[in-house]
Amino acid sequence: xxxxxxxxxxxxxxxxxxxxxxxxxxxxxxxxxxxxxxxxxxxxxxxxxxxxxxxxxxxxxxxxxxxxxxxxxxxxxxxxxxxxxxxxxxxxxxxxxxxxxxxxxxxxxxxxxxxxxxxxxxxxxxxxxxxxxxxxxxxxxxxxxxxxxxxxxxxxxxxxxxxxxxxxxxxxxxxxxxxxxxxxxxxxxxxxxxxxxxxxxxxxxxxxxxxxxxxxxxxxxxxxxxxxxxxxxxxxxxxxxxxxxxxxxxxxxxxxxxxxxxxxxxxxxxxxxxxxxxxx
Amino acid sequence: xxxxxxxxxxxxxxxxxxxxxxxxxxxxxxxxxxxxxxxxxxxxxxxxxxxxxxxxxxxxxxxxxxxxxxxxxxxxxxxxxxxxxxxxxxxxxxxxxxxxxxxxxxxxxxxxxxxxxxxxxxxxxxxxxxxxxxxxxxxxxxxxxxxxxxxxxxxxxxxxxxxxxxxxxxxxxxxxxxxxxxxxxxxxxxxxxxxxxxxxxxxxxxxxxxxxxxxxxxxxxxxxxxxxxxxxxxxxxxxxxxxxxxxxxxxxxxxxxxxxxxxxxxxxxxxxxxxxxxxx
Amino acid sequence: xxxxxxxxxxxxxxxxxxxxxxxxxxxxxxxxxxxxxxxxxxxxxxxxxxxxxxxxxxxxxxxxxxxxxxxxxxxxxxxxxxxxxxxxxxxxxxxxxxxxxxxxxxxxxxxxxxxxxxxxxxxxxxxxxxxxxxxxxxxxxxxxxxxxxxxxxxxxxxxxxxxxxxxxxxxxxxxxxxxxxxxxxxxxxxxxxxxxxxxxxxxxxxxxxxxxxxxxxxxxxxxxxxxxxxxxxxxxxxxxxxxxxxxxxxxxxxxxxxxxxxxxxxxxxxxxxxxxxxxx
Numbered sequence: 001x002x003x004x005x006x007x008x009x010x011x012x013x014x015x016x017x018x019x020x021x022x023x024x025x026x027x028x029x030x031x032x033x034x035x036x037x038x039x040x041x042x043x044x045x046x047x048x049x050x051x052x053x054x055x056x057x058x059x060x061x062x063x064x065x066x067x068x069x070x071x072x073x074x075x076x077x078x079x080x081x082x083x084x085x086x087x088x089x090x091x092x093x094x095x096x097x098x099x100x101x102x103x104x105x106x107x108x109x110x111x112x113x114x115x116x117x118x119x120x121x122x123x124x125x126x127x128x129x130x131x132x133x134x135x136x137x138x139x140x141x142x143x144x145x146x147x148x149x150x151x152x153x154x155x156x157x158x159x160x161x162x163x164x165x166x167x168x169x170x171x172x173x174x175x176x177x178x179x180x181x182x183x184x185x186x187x188x189x190x191x192x193x194x195x196x197x198x199x200x201x202x203x204x205x206x207x208x209x210x211x212x213x214x215x216x217x218x219x220x221x222x223x224x225x226x227x228x229x230x231x232x233x234x235x236x237x238x239x240x241x242x243x244x245x246x247x248x249x250x251x252x253x254x255x256x257x258x259x260x261x262x263x264x265x266x267x268x269x270x271x272x273x274x275x276x277x278x279x280x
Numbered sequence: 281x282x283x284x285x286x287x288x289x290x291x292x293x294x295x296x297x298x299x300x301x302x303x304x305x306x307x308x309x310x311x312x313x314x315x316x317x318x319x320x321x322x323x324x325x326x327x328x329x330x331x332x333x334x335x336x337x338x339x340x341x342x343x344x345x346x347x348x349x350x351x352x353x354x355x356x357x358x359x360x361x362x363x364x365x366x367x368x369x370x371x372x373x374x375x376x377x378x379x380x381x382x383x384x385x386x387x388x389x390x391x392x393x394x395x396x397x398x399x400x401x402x403x404x405x406x407x408x409x410x411x412x413x414x415x416x417x418x419x420x421x422x423x424x425x426x427x428x429x430x431x432x433x434x435x436x437x438x439x440x441x442x443x444x445x446x447x448x449x450x451x452x453x454x455x456x457x458x459x460x461x462x463x464x465x466x467x468x469x470x471x472x473x474x475x476x477x478x479x480x481x482x483x484x485x486x487x488x489x490x491x492x493x494x495x496x497x498x499x500x501x502x503x504x505x506x507x508x509x510x511x512x513x514x515x516x517x518x519x520x521x522x523x524x525x526x527x528x529x530x531x532x533x534x535x536x537x538x539x540x541x542x543x544x545x546x547x548x549x550x551x552x553x554x555x556x557x558x559x560x
Numbered sequence: 561x562x563x564x565x566x567x568x569x570x571x572x573x574x575x576x577x578x579x580x581x582x583x584x585x586x587x588x589x590x591x592x593x594x595x596x597x598x599x600x601x602x603x604x605x606x607x608x609x610x611x612x613x614x615x616x617x618x619x620x621x622x623x624x625x626x627x628x629x630x631x632x633x634x635x636x637x638x639x640x641x642x643x644x645x646x647x648x649x650x651x652x653x654x655x656x657x658x659x660x661x662x663x664x665x666x667x668x669x670x671x672x673x674x675x676x677x678x679x680x681x682x683x684x685x686x687x688x689x690x691x692x693x694x695x696x697x698x699x700x701x702x703x704x705x706x707x708x709x710x711x712x713x714x715x716x717x718x719x720x721x722x723x724x725x726x727x728x729x730x731x732x733x734x735x736x737x738x739x740x741x742x743x744x745x746x747x748x749x750x751x752x753x754x755x756x757x758x759x760x761x762x763x764x765x766x767x768x769x770x771x772x773x774x775x776x777x778x779x780x781x782x783x784x785x786x787x788x789x790x791x792x793x794x795x796x797x798x799x800x801x802x803x804x805x806x807x808x809x810x811x812x813x814x815x816x817x818x819x820x821x822x823x824x825x826x827x828x829x830x831x832x833x834x835x836x837x838x839x840x
Contacts (some may be wrong), residue, residue, distance in 0.1 A: 065825070077839070078829035091456060109839070112731065112832065113825060115796040116740060142700065151835035171392065174423045180396060181427035225627045236395040265345070269358035272392065279287065279357070279389070422703065451672065454703045459677060461707035516675040545625070545673060549638035552672065559637070559669070 004246040012052070014246060019055050021255055027160075028097070029061035029108060029189070029240045035068040036096040043098035057103035059187075061160075062089035064108045069163035073111050079111035083122040090131055105132040106160055110144040116151035123154050136160065136187075141177035149182075156185055160187035161240065165208050165228060166196055168275045179237040189231050189242040190223055213276045215267045225250060229257035231271050284526040291325035292332070294526060299335050299536055306520045307390060307467070308377075309341035310369050315348040323378035331457050337383035339467075341418055341440075342369035344388045359391035363402040370411055385412040386440055390424040396431035403434050416467075418439065422458035425484040430464075440467035440522065445488050445508060446476055448555045459517040469522040470506055471544075491554045495547045503531060509537035511551050561762075563804040571605035572612070579615050581815055587720075587747070587802045589621035589668060590649050590659070595628040596656040603658035613796035617663035619747075621698055621720075622649035624668045643682040650691055665692040666720055670704040676711035683714050696720065696747075702738035720747035720802065722830060725768050725788060726756055728835045739797040748792050749802040752785055771834045775827045785810060789817035791831050 017025070020067045032038040039060065048055055050192055063081050067074040070088075070096050080086075093102060107119070107128065107130070114208060126132040137145055149156055159179055163170050164201035167190070168177055200206040212227045221227060262270075273279060286294060293559050298304070312318040319340065326333055343361050347354045350368075360366075373382060385406065387399070404414040416438035417425055429436055439459055447470070450456055459466045472478070480486040494506045499508060512519050523534055543551075553559060563676065566574060578584070592598040599620065606613055623641050627634045630648075640646075667679070670681060686692040696718035697705055708838055709716055719739055723730050727750070730736055739746045752758070760766040772787045781787060792799050823831075832840060 010701060039341070074826060076826050076830045076833065079839075080826050082826055112736070113794060113828060114740075139333055141734065141737075143741070145738050147737055150741055174421065176392070177421075177423050177427055180394075181430055234393060236393060265358050266354060266356050268393060270356045273356065279359075454701065456672070457701075457703050457707055458672075461703070461710055514673060516673060520638065545638050545640055546634060546636050548673060550636045559639075 004204050006041065006246070008044040008048055011041055012049045015045055015052055015056070016049075018249065018251070019052070020047050021252065023251065023255065024055060025057045025059060025103075027059045027094070027189075029106075030093055031061075031064050031065075031066055031068075031108075036092055038050075039093055039096040043096045043101050047098045056100070058097060059104045059106060059107040059160075060093050060097070062093070062101050062110040064109055077119070079109045081107060081111040081114045081119055081122075083125075086119075086122050087126070087275070090126060094131060101130055102132045104136055104157060105135045106136045106138045106158070107140075107148070108138050110137075110140045110148075110228075116148050119148060120152045120154075123152065127154065138187075139155055141238075145178065153277075156184070157181065158187050159184050160189060162189050162190045163188045163232060164193040164197070165212065165231065165238070165271050165275050166193040166205060168272065168277055170270065171277060176235060176237065179239075180235075185238045187242050188239050189244070191228055191232055191241050191243075197228065198224060208271075208274060211271060215263065215270070219261065219263065220223055220241060220269065226253050226257045227263070229254050230263045231241050231268060233258055234262055286321065286526070288321070288324040288328055291321055292329045294460065295322075295325055295330075295332055295336070296528055298531070299332070301532065303531065303535065304335060305339060305383075305445060305520075307339045308373070308388075308470075309344075310373055310390075311344055311346055311348075312339075320374040323376045333379050338377060338379070339386060339440075340373050340377070340382050341386040341388040342366055342373070353541060359389045359393075360501055361387060361391040361394045361402075363398050363405075366399075366402050367406070374411060376469070377514045381410055384390055384414045384416055384437065386416045386418045386438070387420075387547045388418050390420045390428075394428070396428050399428060400432045400434075403432065409433065410528060422454050425458065425462070436464070438467050439464050440469060442470045443468045443512060443519075444471050444473040444477070445492065445551050445555050446473040446510065448557055451552065451557060456515060456517065459519075460515075465518045465520060467522050468519050469524070471508055471512055471521050471523075477508065478504060485545065486531055488551075490493045491551060495543065497553070498547065499541065499543065503533055506533050506537045507543070507551075509534050510543045511548060513538055514542055514548050526531075543555045566601065566791075566806070568601070568604040568608055571601055572609045575602075575605055575612055575616070576609075576788055578811070579612070579809065581812065583767075583811065583815065584615060585619060585663075585800075587619045587749075588653070589619075589624075590653055591624055591626055591668075591828055592629075596652055599656040603656045606659045613659050618657060618659070619666060620653050620657070620662050621666040621668040622646055622653070623671055639669045639673075641667060641671040641674045641679055641682075641683075642745050643678050643819050646679075647680050647686070650686060654691060658709045662692045664694045664696055664717065666696045666698045666718070667700075667708070668698050670697075670700045670708075675707070678707050679708060680712045680714075683712065687714065702734050705738065705742070716744070720742050720749060722750045723792060723799075724751050724753040724757070725747045725772065725791065725831050725835050726753040726765060728832065728837055731832065731837060736795060738798065739799075739818045740795075745798045745800060745804050749804070751788055751792055751801050751803075757788065758784060766829075768834060771831060775823065775830070779821065779823065783813055786813050786817045787823070787831075789814050790823045791828060793818055794822055794828050800813065 028039050030036055063079050065074055065078050065080045072123055090105065123135050134157045135154055136156045136159040137148065145159060161170050161175060197209060200209045212224050214222055214225045229241060232241060241254060243251055308319050310316055344353055345358050345360045402499050403415050414437045415434055416436045417428065418440040425439060441450050441455060476485055477489060480489045492504050496507045498505055509521060512521060521534060523531055569622050588598055589601050623639050625634055625640045650665065666726055694717045695714055696716045697708065698720040705719060721730050721735060756765055757769060760769045772784050776787045789801060792801060800818050801814060803811055
């Protein structure tokens with residue numbers, strides 16, 4: 001939310017506006033905005049209006065090491081799931097968020113050096129201390145997910161990864177099917193491909209724009225983003241969308257997209273195939 | 281069988297000819313011949329000679345939506361595993377086949393929008409109604425197969441997919457090994473690559489033709505197709521072959537290929553490597 | 561060891577030298593040196609100094625058929641896991657090694673024609689006859705490993721495959737993560753990429769050389785190979801390294817690398833990324 005240049009008062013207003021519309025989950029990460037800065041603004045809002053906390057769910061993430069106040073000398077980004085590191089990051093997140101607990105903590109990336117037994121201990125400790133209620137993963141392959149779940153006494157409740165009509169690798173590599181298999185509702189980030197779908201700059205993007213626009217007209221929808229939201233929502237794993245925007249009209253269209261007529265199967269497959277999926 | 285321009289009487293004769301030679305499984309799909317047309321001819325034969333039914337096993341498939349009488353307006357082919365749709369397709373197949381039950385129903389392609397719990401309900405209903413005895417999948421990846429099996433109370437009895445010396449992707453992507461793991465005998469379609477092996481039109485096809493021809497001579501076999509059938513049969517999962525031909529000589533050679541001397545391991549690997557498999 | 565031109569006396573001396581330094585596992589294969597020749601030299605050493613046998617563990621492998629005394633006419637290399645073949649190869653290995661048992665027998669490659677139930681019988685027989693104590697696989701994919709393990713009453717104790725900073729495919733294809741999942745310590749062959757890292761002949765190799773050299777200096781290590789050994793050792797699956805060298809200085813550095821300061825996470829990931837791994 002830092003990118004949106006909100007004051008603390010505006011942040012409170014925005015959070016309340018979301019809650020009124022049924023959006024109660026807010027997605028953070030230690031690195032968003034740089035070194036807990038987004039969490040800090042959100043925490044200021046919670047401090048100003050403490051009654052908000054019990055009305056919302058806070059998701060945050062850690063495991064990506066980038067240069068920050070504690071570790072200014074990092075040159076290469078890497079992943080870290082050591083117990084000490086995760087506990088430190090969660091404590092910092094709780095400090096910045098100015099609240100006593102996180103609802104869902106996600107391991108932000110698969111750490112190839114992870115010790116799955118140590119991770120299990122770390123998560124159990126965070127849960128028993130009341131610092132984190134639920135846990136999930138982000139950007140893991142099916143095998144990586146299964147490996148960590150095998151050693152974890154706690155069932156992961158979600159898997160957050162990228163999906164949009166310009167980036168369907170998580171359909172192609174089986175990650176979406178894996179969610180279905182494990183009964184997990186994925187959290188989808190970058191549903192609009194950073195806006196590239198609306199302002200195409202290549203033939204591929206132009207083609208997808210036209211495909212979506214034709215379906216928008218068929219469905220009588222107001223805006224292209226509704227076609228995309230409906231395309232994501234239609235999967236049986238019940239995906240939820242992570243909106244990286246403060247644009248209230250866009251948020252309202254996302255809410256609206258979860259209701260009303262779904263895309264037809266033919267429309268849904270048309271988008272998938274035009275996105276490059278090989279059906280045959 | 282429509283493609284072969286058989287009369288109903290000729291179809292009866294052909295089916296009886298097959299049964300006499302121990303071929304008792306007949307492979308159909310709702311879309312073969314276009315909108316149940318192949319099933320309809322087969323059904324006419326069963327009506328003319330009802331005693332055939334108990335001597336054979338009928339396989340049919342559904343899940344691919346193409347334009348047909350019920351849905352003339354489809355422009356993009358897509359997959360559909362909704363309960364209502366599958367029940368309709370099976371009822372139509374039973375009508376056209378003019379018989380009371382299907383032996384094995386295959387889900388023709390993996391429907392990315394599938395609800396595995398709904399599929400389970402659908403298959404249980406079809407089984408309890410006596411309309412279908414057994415079930416299987418076709419053209420699924422190992423993960424897709426495992427996902428549907430996990431939610432299915434009924435064990436799938438087969439997996440039908442393509443394999444031939446010009447198309448070994450189901451060795452490369454693990455599908456053949458997955459059959460071994462799950463104890464499933466695959467049904468192999470397109471074993472002769474649509475005849476391309478016999479009339480090569482590229483350097484790759486020419487090379488495979490020569491490799492197979494050399495092995496045919498080493499083994500003293502009559503025809504190239506016997507080399508291919510023996511190559512497919514040699515896998516420990518006990519594959520069966522789906523013959524898309526009414527050519528009686530070819531069928532007799534396929535039967536003969538299941539018996540007699542197998543290819544040597546060296547011959548078998550020679551074909552695999554020349555087909556592009558990376559052993560090292 | 562044949563390649564190193566050792567006399568039997570020198571081989572005894574070398575084995576004793578290794579044992580004194582805590583290296584007690586010796587890696588063989590029926591085909592190393594050609595037709596059991598490496599095993600034969602090792603066996604001569606054991607005959608000359610029988611007390612060595614109980615101080616060491618012998619690993620050997622079979623399943624790759626190449627032309628040899630028994631089968632001189634093989635033109636195409638292939639894999640063979642027939643019971644009769646494995647029993648013959650193990651008996652030949654025991655003859656050449658001049659000892660009563662093998663500690664760990666590895667199936668050298670995945671035989672696409674394998675009958676997993678027959679393999680299970682073969683391994684049980686070898687174990688009950690006292691000819692082999694433990695079993696493992698080499699160069700299998702995760703699915704291939706799981707398939708054979710599913711049918712095996714004996715738990716495989718290791719998986720041997722290639723890994724080095726110029727060849728990270730077993731990180732990319734999930735094999736390293738699979739070891740973590742199954743709790744297996746991998747045995748890593750070709751850790752130094754056949755020496756190519758030390759004498760780069762391409763821009764890719766030159767770049768990796770420079771990356772490793774910079775880390776060597778940061779860590780104050782004596783030689784590049786120590787950086788590589790430490791990079792391999794850092795994975796949580798506790799990899800062990802197969803040294804294909806008689807160079808005593810190199811062996812001593814490998815031993816030293818298992819102790820002392822580890823690479824930092826940042827250094828470890830730097831090597832992985834420069835090796836071509838896509839983190840994002």
